[in-house]
Amino acid sequence: MSLTIVLSDNAYWRKRLFPFASSRPVGHLRVGILTLQEKWSKVFGCDVGYSTVPYLQAAFPFPEGDSQEYLYIRANVLPTEALLQELQNLKVGDVLLDANQWVAFKVASPVENIDDRIPQLRPFRSSAEIASLNFLEDIFLQNRSQLLFDYNLLTQGRQSQPLSSSNTVYGGWIFVEEGAQVEGASLNSLEGPIYIGKNAVIEEGTFLRGYVSVCAGSRVKIGAKLYPNTTIGPGSTVAGEVNNTVIWGNSAKGHEGYLGCSVLGEGCNIGAGSSNSNLKNNWSPVRLFDYEGLTFRETDVLKCGLFMGDYAMAAINSSFNTGTVIGVAAQVAMSKFIPKFVPDFTWNTDADSVVYDFDKFESMLDRRASASGMRPADHMIGVFREIFEESAFLRTANQH
Numbered sequence: 001m002s003l004t005i006v007l008s009d010n011a012y013w014r015k016r017l018f019p020f021a022s023s024r025p026v027g028h029l030r031v032g033i034l035t036l037q038e039k040w041s042k043v044f045g046c047d048v049g050y051s052t053v054p055y056l057q058a059a060f061p062f063p064e065g066d067s068q069e070y071l072y073i074r075a076n077v078l079p080t081e082a083l084l085q086e087l088q089n090l091k092v093g094d095v096l097l098d099a100n101q102w103v104a105f106k107v108a109s110p111v112e113n114i115d116d117r118i119p120q121l122r123p124f125r126s127s128a129e130i131a132s133l134n135f136l137e138d139i140f141l142q143n144r145s146q147l148l149f150d151y152n153l154l155t156q157g158r159q160s161q162p163l164s165s166s167n168t169v170y171g172g173w174i175f176v177e178e179g180a181q182v183e184g185a186s187l188n189s190l191e192g193p194i195y196i197g198k199n200a201v202i203e204e205g206t207f208l209r210g211y212v213s214v215c216a217g218s219r220v221k222i223g224a225k226l227y228p229n230t231t232i233g234p235g236s237t238v239a240g241e242v243n244n245t246v247i248w249g250n251s252a253k254g255h256e257g258y259l260g261c262s263v264l265g266e267g268c269n270i271g272a273g274s275s276n277s278n279l280k281n282n283w284s285p286v287r288l289f290d291y292e293g294l295t296f297r298e299t300d301v302l303k304c305g306l307f308m309g310d311y312a313m314a315a316i317n318s319s320f321n322t323g324t325v326i327g328v329a330a331q332v333a334m335s336k337f338i339p340k341f342v343p344d345f346t347w348n349t350d351a352d353s354v355v356y357d358f359d360k361f362e363s364m365l366d367r368r369a370s371a372s373g374m375r376p377a378d379h380m381i382g383v384f385r386e387i388f389e390e391s392a393f394l395r396t397a398n399q400h
Contacts, residue, residue: 268311
C-alpha cells in the first residue's frame with residue numbers, strides 16, 4: 001500500500017523559526033546531518049512533501065501521485081525511535097496527540113483544512129517524549145541527538161571508506177563516504193560520532209571532535225577546529241573554531257574566528273576575523289528577537305550565539321553580540337558591535353541602515369553564480385521577493 005508523508009507547518013508557530021522558515025517550509029530545515037524531509041523519507045522509504053503557506057507552497061509543491069494513505073506529521077517534530085514506533089502503528093483515521101497539539105495523523109486522501117479534520121479522527125495520546133523545533137535555539141540544542149539519529153540511519157549495515165594512515169584517529173565511531181579526502185587530520189570519536197560526507201575535504205592540521213558532521217562536498221580548511229554538536233552543511237567551507245553550530249548548504253566561514261551556539265542559513269558568508277559571543281558577562285539567559293511577537297523573547301539558555309538567514313553576509317572583523325538575529329539577505333559591514341537584530345534585506349554600515357534593493361540582490365546572485373556556479377533555483381527568486389515585500393515594515397522601523 002503506497003504512502004505519502006506530508007509535513008505540515010501552516011500554523012502560528014512557524015514564524016518563531018524565522019528567518020530560516022521564511023525562505024523554506026519548516027520540514028526543509030536541517031538539524032543533525034539531514035533535513036527533516038530527508039529523515040522522514042529515508043525512514044519510511046516514501047515520498048515526502050509539504051503543506052505550507054501559499055508563497056512557499058508554489059516553490060515546494062504538494063506531492064503528486066495517487067497514494068492510498070497520507071501520513072501528516074507536524075513539520076517541527078523531530079524523529080526518535082520511540083516516536084517511529086507509534087507512527088508505524090497508526091491506522092487510517094487515527095491522530096496522535098501530545099499535550100494539546102496533534103503530532104501526526106493518517107488519512108486516505110489529502111486534507112484541505114487540518115483544524116476541521118482533526119476533531120473527526122480517533123485520538124491516541126503519545127507515550128513518547130516528543131522532541132521538536134519550537135524556537136531558533138532548538139536547532140543547535142537538538143543537533144546532538146539528531147546527529148546521532150542520522151548517523152545511525154545513514155550508516156546502518158554499511159561499510160565506511162578507509163582512512164589514510166596520515167590521520168590521527170581516536171576511537172572507531174567514524175564513517176567516511178565515497179570520494180571524501182581526509183589527510184593529516186585529528187579525528188576524535190571517543191565520545192561521539194564523526195560523519196564525513198561524499199566528496200568532502202578535510203585538510204591537514206584540522207581537529208574534529210565528535211559529535212560532528214561534515215556533509216557532502218564541504219571543505220574544512222587547514223587548522224580548523226570543529227567541536228562537538230557541529231554540522232557543516234553540503235557545499236560549505238569552514239575554518240577557525242566552530243562549536244555547537246549548524247551551518248546549512250553553500251555557506252562560508254572560511255577564515256579564523258569563533259562561531260558557537262549558532263545557525264547559519266543557505267548561501268551565507270562571514271568575513272575573515274569575525275567572531276560571535278555566545279555567553280553574557282553576567283551569565284543571565286539570552287534574549288532573541290522573535291518574528292512572531294516582533295519583540296525580544298527571553299530564552300531559557302545561557303549560551304546562544306548568531307542566527308543568520310539565507311544569503312546574509314558579514315564583512316571582515318565583524319563582531320556579533322550574544323543572541324544576534326540577522327535577517328534574510330541582510331548585509332553588515334560595521335566596525336562596532338552589530339545590532340542584535342538586523343532586518344531582512346538591509347544594508348548596514350556604521351553610518352546608516354538602508355534598504356538592499358531587490359534588483360541589486362538578484363544581480364549579486366547572478367555574479368555569484370558566474371564565479372562559483374552556486375545560485376538558488378529559479379523558483380526561489382519569487383520566495384525571496386515575497387520576503388522582501390513582507391519585511392518592508394521591519395526595515396522602516398529600523399532605519400536611522
